[in-house]
């Protein structure tokens with residue numbers, strides 16, 4: 001080890017690191033200092049003016065990096081870059097990293113990737129040193145912020161789970177293993193059918209499925225939502241239930257989010273491929289009218305049935321909280337032996353027909369609200385219908401029978417195959 005170190009060309013790196021803590025101490029203990037150099041600034045100034053130092057061919061950029069801890073973030077450096085662009089990490093070939101991390105003391109993790117295979121053409125760097133040749137190892141380094149080692153570990157862990165590195169000593173193959181790799185954890189609502197049924201979680205899931213983003217699901221029972229999401233460090237909702245699903249954890253950016261709309265906005269900006277228009281004039285009209293007229297009727301039909309597909313602890317929680325909010329037993333909403341439920345649906349018949357018509361506005365261009373491609377309004381409609389269907393086929397039919405609704409639901413089927 002020592003022998004290898006002595007032979008290696010590490011002087012630059014070592015000096016860079018030592019500048020920070022030792023350079024002044026080093027100069028102070030010299031018995032002879034003919035050029036009167038005492039600080040890093042003196043040294044830089046001397047190097048730039050002394051012809052034999054070959055400045056600017058051999059420049060003093062490295063000393064700027066070395067100064068970073070003393071000068072703080074004002075001076076920029078790597079930390080300035082990370083802060084300016086609000087990054088979680090910088091990723092670069094390992095060979096570049098010592099210069100950028102050792103002096104400022106930033107955390108770094110290197111993932112070995114392999115060595116250049118036999119037959120690789122030999123390439124020399126600018127000063128004649130061999131940079132690329134068979135057998136030279138290389139890796140990928142992840143460089144993070146001070147005191148954010150945990151973020152770095154999470155990122156690298158996610159990355160390592162997502163790649164399969166074979167035969168480290170000769171060549172490498174990188175491939176995404178979609179079965180294990182998940183950039184996102186989706187927190188969903190548990191039911192005894194072990195599938196997604198919450199309409200709002202369906203909106204997030206449809207975004208993920210449509211955009212083909214690798215994710216895994218964590219199903220939470222109602223009473224476990226708050227403690228789990230609190231533990232993740234999420235701030236509570238300002239209105240309504242403090243902690244709700246859907247929530248997501250996005251490993252690459254170490255982002256945690258709660259709420260179907262913020263999640264949709266985040267996914268749309270982070271994964272712009274296969275774009276999903278989140279707003280449109282037609283979509284807002286449909287959303288507003290559906291929520292105002294149909295929402296309450298649908299909720300009243302679903303709540304007393306939803307409780308039946310919840311696991312026992314969640315049943316108790318759901319009954320207690322919902323009965324407290326409606327002020328009567330859940331089953332009363334069914335109005336058994338009366339036509340109460342039917343009358344509620346009859347009252348929105350005309351509005352459902354009108355909404356069905358609106359859903360078909362651009363039928364000539366395609367099956368979705370905006371024509372050929374889905375928008376968020378399609379996901380809202382399809383997610384609500386899928387929720388109804390999972391809870392009770394009869395309730396689903398009450399809406400799906402109106403022209404327009406079922407077309408959207410069916411057009412979204414390819415993105416609803418994955419339900420867990």
Ligand SMILES: N[C@@H](CCC(=O)N[C@@H](CS)C(=O)NCC(=O)O)C(=O)O
Nearest residue numbers: 198200241243244245246259260261
């Ligand atoms: N506006 C929120 C609503 C989310 C919501 O209410 N989710 C329900 C499940 S469908 C929930 O988590 N409730 C928690 C509780 O009842 O304690 C969103 O769109 O995400």
